Amino acid sequence: xxxxxxxxxxxxxxxxxxxxxxxxxxxxxxxxxxxxxxxxxxxxxxxxxxxxxxxxxxxxxxxxxxxxxxxxxxxxxxxxxxxxxxxxxxxxxxxxxxxxxxxxxxxxxxxxxxxxxxxxxxxxxxxxxxxxxxxxxxxxxxxxxxxxxxxxxxxxxxxxxxxxxxxxxxxxxxxxxxxxxxxxxxxxxxxxxxxxxxxxxxxxxxxxxxxxxxxxxxxxxxxxxxxxxxxxxxxxxxxxxxxxxxxxxxxxxxxxxxxxxxxxxxxxxxxxxxxxxxxxxxxxxxxxxxxxxxxxxxxxxxxxxxxxxxxxxx
Numbered sequence: 344x345x346x347x348x349x350x351x352x353x354x355x356x357x358x359x360x361x362x363x364x365x366x367x368x369x370x371x372x373x374x375x376x377x378x379x380x381x382x383x384x385x386x387x388x389x390x391x392x393x394x395x396x397x398x399x400x401x402x403x404x405x406x407x408x409x410x411x412x413x414x415x416x417x418x419x420x421x422x423x424x425x426x427x428x429x430x431x432x433x434x435x436x437x438x439x440x441x442x443x444x445x446x447x448x449x450x451x452x453x454x455x456x457x458x459x460x461x462x463x464x465x466x467x468x469x470x471x472x473x474x475x476x477x478x479x480x481x482x483x484x485x486x487x488x489x490x491x492x493x494x495x496x497x498x499x500x501x502x503x504x505x506x507x508x509x510x511x512x513x514x515x516x517x518x519x520x521x522x523x524x525x526x527x528x529x530x531x532x533x534x535x536x537x538x539x540x541x542x543x544x545x546x547x548x549x550x551x552x553x554x555x556x557x558x559x560x561x562x563x564x565x566x567x568x569x570x571x572x573x574x575x576x577x578x579x580x581x582x583x584x585x586x587x588x589x590x591x592x593x594x595x596x597x598x599x600x601x602x603x604x605x606x607x608x609x610x611x612x613x614x615x616x617x618x619x620x621x622x623x624x625x626x627x628x629x630x631x632x633x634x635x636x637x638x639x640x641x642x643x644x645x646x647x648x649x650x651x652x653x654x655x656x657x
Contacts, residue, residue, distance in 0.1 A: 353624030354600045362389035366442050370394045371452025373404035376560050379595035390417040396424045425452055425477030426463040435484035444492040447602035448485055450478040451499045460522040468517040474531040480651040495554040497601040498539035501532040505631035511643050541640035543609045545657045556607050558597035561615035596625045
């Protein structure tokens with residue numbers, strides 16, 4: 344079952360006012376939609392902190408942004424590997440030491456379609472570890488600073504959440520019995536989104552002043568599959584993306600909207616709204632109710648706290 348209630352007007356970056364004095368933290372921001380989100384926010388006067396795995400690519404991304412926008416833009420990076428929980432802890436400490444406020448933490452970084460089963464340093468299936476567990480811990484570690492700023496957490500999901508097995512496979516999280524690139528990726532994105540909606544509910548129950556919003560980029564021409572997918576899937580996407588996909592810049596619009604627009608609601612999904620929600624104007628999208636399964640979300644929350652050794656104070 345799905346829910347569908349569209350907002351009246353499609354969103355574009357032109358609707359953003361001045362962001363001077365505001366700080367945005369973005370994971371996976373040295374290319375693709377994350378890079379474009381940085382660029383949009385910087386054009387509005389924001390300070391942007393990128394959390395990226397690769398230092399050399401981060402330096403190159405900052406150089407490119409300053410070449411486009413001028414040397415005065417306030418953009419920096421902190422090295423962080425979502426596949427290593429200790430790296431996430433260290434990066435969060437650096438962010439807290441260097442930023443007085445966080446208007447939004449944008450959980451953009453991800454890996455997808457990992458061809459053969461791989462594991463993070465902490466022993467998790469790689470896509471679940473990077474896409475969900477790493478962000479779960481990061482959000483928790485930065486939450487108090489976000490709350491003090493009356494800020495937001497933006498979780499960038501994927502339409503894959505409603506595909507695959509459409510459940511969290513608690514009896515075999517790592518897909519040891521039957522690994523497939525697609526099912527494991529779908530589980531990781533469902534986990535991210537379930538976490539976000541459960542966090543919404545817990546925040547509402549406590550009355551804390553933090554917004555949590557969920558979006559997806561649709562079909563966008565990014566490097567998401569470059570390092571992980573099988574050769575066949577890389578070639579297939581290279582061909583299909585020329586026909587069905589939109590630019591990385593437009594893929595960034597939903598996350599920037601969720602980080603800046605007023606009046607967004609709980610239990611909603613925002614993203615492109617044309618051609619099965621893959622491209623087009625950004626507004627409210629169809630939301631499959633599997634993402635709102637509270638029993639599964641609560642079980643996932645408990646498991647996530649155990650696996651990250653982090654207990655949320657909510």
